[in-house]
Amino acid sequence: MADPTDIMAEIARRMSVETPQAAALGIELVSVEPGKAAMRFPWREELVGDPATGVLAGGAVTTLLDHVCGLAAASTGLSRTATLDLRIDYMRAAKPRQAVTGQAHCYKKTRTIAFIRAVAFDDDPDDPVATAQAAFVLNGAPFPGAAP
């Protein structure tokens, strides 16, 4: 069983050293508990893709989902994670001038892999902007595809 201190250290690492783009973009931690995480991407004028619509640039949602999935993987109590695969479906544009929230859930974990599902939304998780399904390598295990 991982030491809770390690977990928090990993989370702190994810929120800082490993995620300068998260920090630079102002991504905020909403909550984290074992197997679940939520992060928030506040609306900012300079991140608007199209001034005519006032909607957050699309890459913001990708970045948010990538980070919140990684945080949910880390929150399972294992230090060091790496993305193995990530897939995102985008349902619609985000709403103008609104923050986007990402919620991720680790629905299955083994010794070396965490499987995560996530959703990004503005107001209502049941009316998502995008959904994600991802797998993360845990605990510093080598990539399954790494050379012998």
Next chain:
Amino acid sequence: MADPTDIMAEIARRMSVETPQAAALGIELVSVEPGKAAMRFPWREELVGDPATGVLAGGAVTTLLDHVCGLAAASTGLSRTATLDLRIDYMRAAKPRQAVTGQAHCYKKTRTIAFIRAVAFDDDPDDPVATAQAAFVLNGAPFPGAAP
């Protein structure tokens, strides 16, 4: 047929307004031609995920592939694109203290959708760090999943 000026305007937009995270992270344009694009993520010490390895943080590869796919979609000559779906497989960690390059190719385009494949690598495109398959909505067409 789109006006070449529009294409360059779209590309300029992607490289600036819409991609502050790309700019903030120092992602560089390598080349762009109709249906093909290449971008480069230079190695920077402050983007290292794990000081013990000197390897670029994983989110950097996600961000690079997202942007280079979007640029390849834009390069097909249609202004305004949005990600419809994106999936990435990670083969291995990037090499320590090295830049990562992303190459994307639009292998199929219709009136409203561009289908893209991309690869991220350090030295050799045939020894990829990660590969991506994506679909982008073109030309300001509504998301297929948008409400009526």
Next chain:
Amino acid sequence: MADPTDIMAEIARRMSVETPQAAALGIELVSVEPGKAAMRFPWREELVGDPATGVLAGGAVTTLLDHVCGLAAASTGLSRTATLDLRIDYMRAAKPRQAVTGQAHCYKKTRTIAFIRAVAFDDDPDDPVATAQAAFVLNGAPFPGAAP
């Protein structure tokens, strides 16, 4: 609003004309209600991939998830569906000499697209053999990527 008769007709069609491989393989309907569907792939000796393990051949899980996702899309009340994209993650081999059950849920539906998540398991949905995320075109709408 679709006529319930159309829905049942579509479901009947999916279970027969359109799914000879489902029928040929003995895939069974477990339940269907608006937005949700369950199907079951009974274990059969001749579908075992490796006699040493007695485990159902891997393609069986793919086929089961493809069909149960399509059925969940059809169950939303719109006649005629087509797969737009489908992605499956496999967590482990199925258990020897056991049936595999697939459960699918349409978590978001618009006029033309249904977004589905599904899980395949032997005993326990929380210990999945595989998970899927899919999008289906509804109502005979053209593929988003169809030529103009």
Next chain:
Amino acid sequence: MADPTDIMAEIARRMSVETPQAAALGIELVSVEPGKAAMRFPWREELVGDPATGVLAGGAVTTLLDHVCGLAAASTGLSRTATLDLRIDYMRAAKPRQAVTGQAHCYKKTRTIAFIRAVAFDDDPDDPVATAQAAFVLNGAPFPGAAP
């Protein structure tokens, strides 16, 4: 290095024992060489999803791509493979009353994982019906996500 006899044995196994649905549906081997495979799904009236269009049922393309990816993985010379993940994008319906061909290429292989890309088409590989990206576990290696 795997014994060529093992490779052919694995391929023979894939074409028979492990793929009763392939056999039942009449999927044919077109060609196989190390890292590449092609299979063909002949048009058959009883596999038509919609009599009004005469187009092969959608699940046929899924099944074809699943099998041809597995065959390309097997063709790399390692006996025993299992799908780890599979994702398919569908571009358009197949043409009426025509066979569909699947071509798969293993673009990267390590000791335990084969990464594959594939395309399904009727006339022209550059005008695909669908494309796939997949990873297969090789050589009887355990699933990366298998319990300890």
